Amino acid sequence: xxxxxxxxxxxxxxxxxxxxxxxxxxxxxxxxxxxxxxxxxxxxxxxxxxxxxxxxxxxxxxxxxxxxxxxxxxxxxxxxxxxxxxxxxxxxxxxxxxxxxxxxxxxxxxxxxxxxxxxxxxxxxxxxxxxxxxxxxxxxxxxxxxxxxxxxxxxxxxxxxxxxxxxxxxxxxxxxxxxxxxxxxxxxxxxxxxxxxxxxxxxxxxxxxxxxxxxxxxxxxxxxxxxxxxxxxxxxxxxxxxxxxxx
Numbered sequence: 001x002x003x004x005x006x007x008x009x010x011x012x013x014x015x016x017x018x019x020x021x022x023x024x025x026x027x028x029x030x031x032x033x034x035x036x037x038x039x040x041x042x043x044x045x046x047x048x049x050x051x052x053x054x055x056x057x058x059x060x061x062x063x064x065x066x067x068x069x070x071x072x073x074x075x076x077x078x079x080x081x082x083x084x085x086x087x088x089x090x091x092x093x094x095x096x097x098x099x100x101x102x103x104x105x106x107x108x109x110x111x112x113x114x115x116x117x118x119x120x121x122x123x124x125x126x127x128x129x130x131x132x133x134x135x136x137x138x139x140x141x142x143x144x145x146x147x148x149x150x151x152x153x154x155x156x157x158x159x160x161x162x163x164x165x166x167x168x169x170x171x172x173x174x175x176x177x178x179x180x181x182x183x184x185x186x187x188x189x190x191x192x193x194x195x196x197x198x199x200x201x202x203x204x205x206x207x208x209x210x211x212x213x214x215x216x217x218x219x220x221x222x223x224x225x226x227x228x229x230x231x232x233x234x235x236x237x238x239x240x241x242x243x244x245x246x247x
Contacts, residue, residue: 001121001146001151002100003095003100003113003117003118005095006114006118006120006121007095007121007203009121009143009146010049010088010091010118011089011167012125013121013125013128014049014084014085014088014128015085015088015129017127017131018042018082019081019210019218020068020128020131020134020137021038021042021080021131022082023137024038025038026038026077027039029134030130030131030133030134032129032134032222033080033130038134039077039080041082041131042080042084043073043080044127045084045123046071046073046080046084046087046088047069048120048122048123049088049123050087050092051064051066051069051092052091052095052119052120053087053090053095054069054118054226056091056094056095056210057094059104059130061103061104061105061211062105064105065104065218066214071087082241091120091246095113095116095117099113100112100113100114100117101113101114104116107160108156108157109160110156110183117196118149118153119153119157121146121152122146122149122150125142125146126142126150126217126221126223128144129218130155130223133223141212141214142213142217142218143212144180144182145183147180147185147213147214147217148180148183148184148188148213149214150217151213154220154245155187155189155196156176159195161247162195162247164243167247168195169191169244169247170188170191170194170195170196171192171193171196172191174190174191174206175189175190175191175203175204175205175206175207176188176189176190176191176206176207176208176209176241177202177203177204177207177208177209178208178209179202179210180213180216181210182212182213185213186201186202188200188203188205189241191241191244196244204242205233206237207232207233207235207241208231208233209229209230209232209238210230210232211228211240212229215228215229216229220245221245222245222246226238
């Protein structure tokens with residue numbers, strides 16, 4: 001997927017999230033984000049989008065303190081859906097005006113506009129799923145090509161998130177195999193003393209998880225339990241892997 005496709009995803013998934021929000025009580029709990037309400041979920045996602053937009057607007061190569069950004073958040077939580085939709089469109093417009101290779105600061109070391117279009121697409125898609133899951137209405141899976149890239153992105157960004165958390169995912173050569181059943185997507189992850197190594201491909205793992213690309217991504221992000229996919233081998237290793245991927 002490319003820069004423009006990721007922006008299309010952000011636009012479309014933002015519209016779905018806003019629709020789910022408008023039809024629900026803002027105080028509805030979000031089971032996949034313990035302790036959160038729908039209002040907090042939408043505020044979080046909209047704030048992340050505003051942060052990315054501000055970095056892009058400023059062509060910043062330094063971190064921007066998100067606390068300094070005027071979100072324009074409505075006092076009435078029932079208006080959060082409209083606030084979020086408007087902010088998402090601003091983000092798409094600002095990033096869409098940039099070449100994907102334009103230098104922009106990122107927290108993961110990939111200092112390009114393309115990092116932010118990709119990150120915001122996945123951020124928005126997963127939180128759209130959270131919102132639909134919370135409201136109990138139609139629950140759309142994440143599109144397979146996007147889910148495949150989402151797993152790639154999670155692996156790509158894991159070193160940076162591990163550094164921020166102070167926890168390094170290490171092991172003694174244990175191998176995890178992920179296999180998408182509805183599209184071309186396979187991953188081999190090795191937990192080694194220096195950290196986690198990964199590659200695309202087929203191979204025997206100490207544990208294997210098979211399922212749709214959407215379910216695999218949601219399992220990796222802790223949104224669905226491991227038994228949402230087929231598991232073969234070491235259940236405890238898969239649970240440990242999921243905990244590391246959620247850092």
